[in-house]
Amino acid sequence: MAAQTEEERTRTNTFQLQPKENWKRVCLIELLDPAAALVNIVTYHRRQAYFDDEQTRNDVWNAITKTEIRDRFQPTLGRAITDKLLDKCDETWDGFFTQLDDYHDGDREDRPSPPGYCKDGGQRVLKTVVRNDAYTVEWGEHSRIELALGSELKEKYGIPFNQRLRVPIRGNPQYEGHGGRLELVYDRSTESFTAHQPVTFRHDTTRAAASGDEDVVAAVDVGANNFVAVTTTNGHQAVFDARPLFDRFHRITERIAELQSQLPDGEHSSRLIEKLYDRRRRQRDHAQDALIRYLARLFEEWGVGEVYVGKLDDVREEHWSAVVNEKTDLFWAHGRFRRRMHEVLDGECGINVEEESEASTSSRCPQCGEEESVGRNGDVFQCGGCGFEGHSDVVGSENFLSEVVDGNVEFNTGRPMARPADSGQNGPEWRHREVPRLEWDDHEWRRRGHSTKEEPANRSTRKGNLASGVSR
Numbered sequence: 001m002a003a004q005t006e007e008e009r010t011r012t013n014t015f016q017l018q019p020k021e022n023w024k025r026v027c028l029i030e031l032l033d034p035a036a037a038l039v040n041i042v043t044y045h046r047r048q049a050y051f052d053d054e055q056t057r058n059d060v061w062n063a064i065t066k067t068e069i070r071d072r073f074q075p076t077l078g079r080a081i082t083d084k085l086l087d088k089c090d091e092t093w094d095g096f097f098t099q100l101d102d103y104h105d106g107d108r109e110d111r112p113s114p115p116g117y118c119k120d121g122g123q124r125v126l127k128t129v130v131r132n133d134a135y136t137v138e139w140g141e142h143s144r145i146e147l148a149l150g151s152e153l154k155e156k157y158g159i160p161f162n163q164r165l166r167v168p169i170r171g172n173p174q175y176e177g178h179g180g181r182l183e184l185v186y187d188r189s190t191e192s193f194t195a196h197q198p199v200t201f202r203h204d205t206t207r208a209a210a211s212g213d214e215d216v217v218a219a220v221d222v223g224a225n226n227f228v229a230v231t232t233t234n235g236h237q238a239v240f241d242a243r244p245l246f247d248r249f250h251r252i253t254e255r256i257a258e259l260q261s262q263l264p265d266g267e268h269s270s271r272l273i274e275k276l277y278d279r280r281r282r283q284r285d286h287a288q289d290a291l292i293r294y295l296a297r298l299f300e301e302w303g304v305g306e307v308y309v310g311k312l313d314d315v316r317e318e319h320w321s322a323v324v325n326e327k328t329d330l331f332w333a334h335g336r337f338r339r340r341m342h343e344v345l346d347g348e349c350g351i352n353v354e355e356e357s358e359a360s361t362s363s364r365c366p367q368c369g370e371e372e373s374v375g376r377n378g379d380v381f382q383c384g385g386c387g388f389e390g391h392s393d394v395v396g397s398e399n400f401l402s403e404v405v406d407g408n409v410e411f412n413t414g415r416p417m418a419r420p421a422d423s424g425q426n427g428p429e430w431r432h433r434e435v436p437r438l439e440w441d442d443h444e445w446r447r448r449g450h451s452t453k454e455e456p457a458n459r460s461t462r463k464g465n466l467a468s469g470v471s472r
C-alpha cells in the first residue's frame with residue numbers, strides 16, 4: 001500500500017458570464033472599460049518616465065502614485081479590483097526590469113521592451129483582474145458569480161450598497177478548491193464575457209500510484225475526418241467529434257472567399273475580412289484549448305504519465321491532398337495543437353508529451369493485423385480478414401499506440417482496449433460501441449447520449465478525399 005501523499009496544485013477553471021438583462025451587460029462593460037483604462041494610464045506614465053533619460057528607475061515607479069489612481073478609479077471599480085490591477089501593473093514592470101537587468105548582465109541577448117498598452121485594433125482590450133475576496137462563484141442549478149463593484153457603479157445601477165452584482169454563469173468547472181485572482185475578459189467579436197479562475201487544491205497522488213498504472217501511456221490521434229481519438233494502455237478510449245466545429249469554420253472560410261471576390265482591384269483585404277479571420281481563429285482556439293483541458297482531466301483520472309501525439313509532417317508529403325493539408329494547417333492548426341499539448345500537459349500537469357510520426361497507422365486491422373483487405377467508408381473501418389468493424393479514427397489511435405509502446409509496455413490482455421464482449425448482438429463485431437464520444441457545443445465538449453455505433457451509418461456518404469486503403 002502506497003503511503004498517502006499530497007501536493008498542492010493550481011489549475012484554471014474557465015467559464016462564461018451570461019447576463020440576461022441588458023443593464024447587467026452594460027454594467028459589466030462599465031466595469032471592464034475603466035479597468036483597462038487604469039492599466040493603460042499607469043503604463044502611459046511609467047513609459048513617459050522610462051523614455052525620459054533624466055529620470056531614474058525610481059521615478060518610473062512613482063510616475064503616477066497609487067493614491068491618484070485609487071482616487072480616480074475606486075468609486076467605479078471598488079478597492080479590491082483597483083488594488084489588484086495596481087499589483088498586476090507592478091508585476092508586469094517588475095518582470096520587465098528583471099529582464100532588463102539580465103540584458104545588462106549579459107544573461108539575455110535581446111533588449112526587452114517596456115510594457116505596452118492593452119489595445120487591440122485601436123480599442124482598449126476590455127479585461128480586468130478581480131481579487132479573490134471581491135467575487136464568489138457558486139455552481140449548481142443556478143450557477144452564478146457575484147462581483148463586488150465600486151459604490152458609484154452600484155448606485156448607478158441601483159444595486160444596494162451591501163450587495164454584489166449577480167450574473168449567471170455557464171461552463172464546466174473542472175477543479176474544486178480555493179479560488180484565486182480571477183481574470184475577466186470581454187470579447188467584442190463574439191460579445192461574450194469569459195472568466196479564468198485559478199484554483200488551488202490539495203491533490204492526492206496516492207490513487208495513481210496505488211492502481212499500479214504508473215506507466216500508463218496514451219496515444220492521441222488527430223484524424224483528417226475531424227476527430228481526435230485517444231487510446232491508453234490501460235484500456236481507456238475516447239473520441240472527440242469536431243465536425244460541427246469544422247462545418248462552422250468552413251462556413252466562415254466560404255464567407256471570406258466570397259468577400260474577397262468582391263473586393264475592388266488592387267485591394268486584398270477589408271476590415272470585415274480581417275474580423276472574420278479573427279473570429280474563425282478565436283473559435284477554433286477556444287475549442288482546441290478546451291479539448292486539451294478535457295484531455296488533461298481524463299488523463300489525470302486515468303493515471304496517464306506519458307502521451308504520444310501524432311506528427312503529421314511526413315505523412316502528408318506522400319498521401320495528403322491539398323484539401324486535407326488545408327484542414328490540418330488551418331483548422332487543426334496542428335503546430336499550435338502540439339504546442340498547447342506541451343504547455344498544458346507537460347507544463348501544468350506533469351504529463352510527459354512526445355511527438356511521433358503516425359504514418360500508416362490506420363490502414364491495418366488492430367485485431368488481426370491484416371493490411372491488404374481493409375477499407376474505410378467514412379468513419380467506418382472494416383477488415384475483410386477477420387470481419388472486424390470499428391471507428392476508423394479510433395483504430396488509428398489503437399494502432400498508433402501499439403507502435404509507440406511496442407516492447408515498452410505490457411498490455412494487460414494482449415490488446416490494450418479489451419472490453420467485455422457484447423453478447424446480445426449479431427453481425428459484424430463493432431468494437432467501439434463503448435467508446436465515449438464528445439462533441440463541441442460552442443462552450444464545452446459534451447458527452448453525447450449514444451455510442452459511436454449510430455454515427456457511421458448516416459455519415460458514410462461523406463468520404464471526401466479519404467478513399468479506402470489510403471493512409472488516413
Ligand SMILES: [Zn+2]
Pocket residue numbers: 365366367368369370383384385386387388
Ligand atoms: Zn482483421
